[in-house]
Amino acid sequence: MTQEKPFIDIRDLTVTFTGGRKPVRAVSGVSLSVKRGEVVALIGESGSGKSVTLRSILRLHNPDKSKLEGQIVVGGQDVVKLSDADLSSFRGKVASMIFQEPLLALDPVYTVGEQIIEAILRHESIGKDAARARALSLFERVRIPSPERRLDAYPHEMSGGMRQRAMISLALASHPQLLLADEPTTALDATVQIQILLLLRELQRELGLSVIFVTHDIGAAVEVADRIAVMYAGRIVEEGTTRTLMRSPRHPYTRALLKSLAHGNVAKGTRLETIPGSPPDLSNLPPGCVFADRCSLALDSCRQSVPEIIKLTPDHSARCHRTDQTAIAV
Incomplete structure (x- = not known):
């Protein structure tokens, strides 16, 4: 064998x-x-x-x-x-990475959703609406409460646990x-x-x-x-x-x-x-x-x-x- x-x-x-x-x-x-x-x-x-x-x-x-x-x-x-x-x-x-401190790894001037959508669009030929739907699905998968609203939040507006869940979503964005x-x-x-x-x-x-x-x-x-x-x-x-x-x-x-x-x-x-x-x-x-x-x-x-x-x-x-x-x- x-x-x-x-x-x-x-x-x-x-x-x-x-x-x-x-x-x-x-x-x-x-x-x-x-x-x-x-x-x-x-x-x-x-x-x-x-x-x-x-x-x-x-x-x-x-x-x-x-x-x-x-x-x-x-x-x-x-x-x-x-x-x-x-x-x-x-x-x-x-290969993708989950960093130790998501507040430093995530860009503070863009919403978390925008950053995940950008990662998806970089690797896949799909529209922005489809990328947002994927980002929403990822937020739901990692159990972020009120995922639609959290997509439009900036990193500093989330708790440490939610930021780390968002970081996991970002890492998984492109399969x-x-x-x-x-x-x-x-x-x-x-x-x-x-x-x-x-x-x-x-x-x-x-x-x-x-x-x-x-x-x-x-x-x-x-x-x-x-x-x-x-x-x-x-x-x-x-x-x-x-x-x-x-x-x-x-x-x-x-x-x-x-x-x-x-x-x-x-x-x-x-x-x-x-x-x-x-x-x-x-x-x-x-x-x-x-x-x-x-x-x-x-x-x-x-x-x-x-x-x-x-x-x-x-x-x-x-x-x-x-x-x-x-x-x-x-």
């Missing part, structure tokens, strides 16, 4: 920002694949390279101040090699196959966060979308993702199915993230564990394992050589010299 090709296949992606005094390698040799209809979460602390990886898929970084190396194949197209004209068509129609969600619930209160997560999962299943979901909240990742890739200092340090990573994490950083997660088994009054220290300076990475200085299992050898990705099972891999010491369920 021929194995299904992934819809998105990233190989050895490296992103270096060159606009400062020293080059900063924000992403270093990342490889990641996503099947059709699959949800993969990228998790890790701020500065781990999650959003940089996501934005690289749409080539949103300033080419004059950054260098992108590697291969990003989406639906058979190598995004790195696309011309400006092809890239314009690719954005929105093949993309790949949805990139960049911390879409961070700026929302807990109740609205849950509503948005449930909505995203429902839409993903209904439309058969491939999704890459970026978050620093491992609890949110568990709710929506089929697989999780853990990033640290620009590298993927562990990857596996959500069930596997929750039950048997094999990288000390993954274990530390799970230990810091509040859940039903934590006794009242118990202090959650924290990860000592801080992530390394990406412009001056230490030799060896980048997590060694914060790792309780680190040996001298960990600080001397960069660990390779070890394939533990067909669906589980980790970048650690001591995977034999970390197979402990959380």
Whole structure:
């Protein structure tokens, strides 16, 4: 039986920002694949390279101040090699993004409806009335109350939750196959966060979308993702199915993230564990394992050589010299 090709296949992606005094390698040799209809979460602390990886898929970084190396194949197209004209068509129609802060992503001088209609007209040869009807249908699908009236509202006239729903409508306007969600619930209160997560999962299943979901909240990742890739200092340090990573994490950083997660088994009054220290300076990475200085299992050898990705099972891999010491369920 021929194995299904992934819809998105990233190989050895490296992103270096060159606009400062020293080059900063924000992403270093990342490889990641996503099947059709699959949800993969990228998790890790701020500065781990999650959003940089996501934005690289749409080539949103300033080419004059950054260098992108590697291969990003989406639906058979190598995004790195696309011309400006092809890239314009690719954005929105093949892949689209839900940004972290919709108030900044949406243009304040146009109504939300006008912006969605413009996105539809850019990719499809239909009339403005038909585009407005599509925008209205999208608002109804994401459950925005009084959708006809909200189409004519400006971004600042909507609540945070409604703006994020409008952002999801904009991302879905041209029937993309790949949805990139960049911390879409961070700026929302807990109740609205849950509503948005449930909505995203429902839409993903209904439309058969491939999704890459970026978050620093491992609890949110568990709710929506089929697989999780853990990033640290620009590298993927562990990857596996959500069930596997929750039950048997094999990288000390993954274990530390799970230990810091509040859940039903934590006794009242118990202090959650924290990860000592801080992530390394990406412009001056230490030799060896980048997590060694914060790792309780680190040996001298960990600080001397960069660990390779070890394939533990067909669906589980980790970048650690001591995977034999970390197979402990959380």
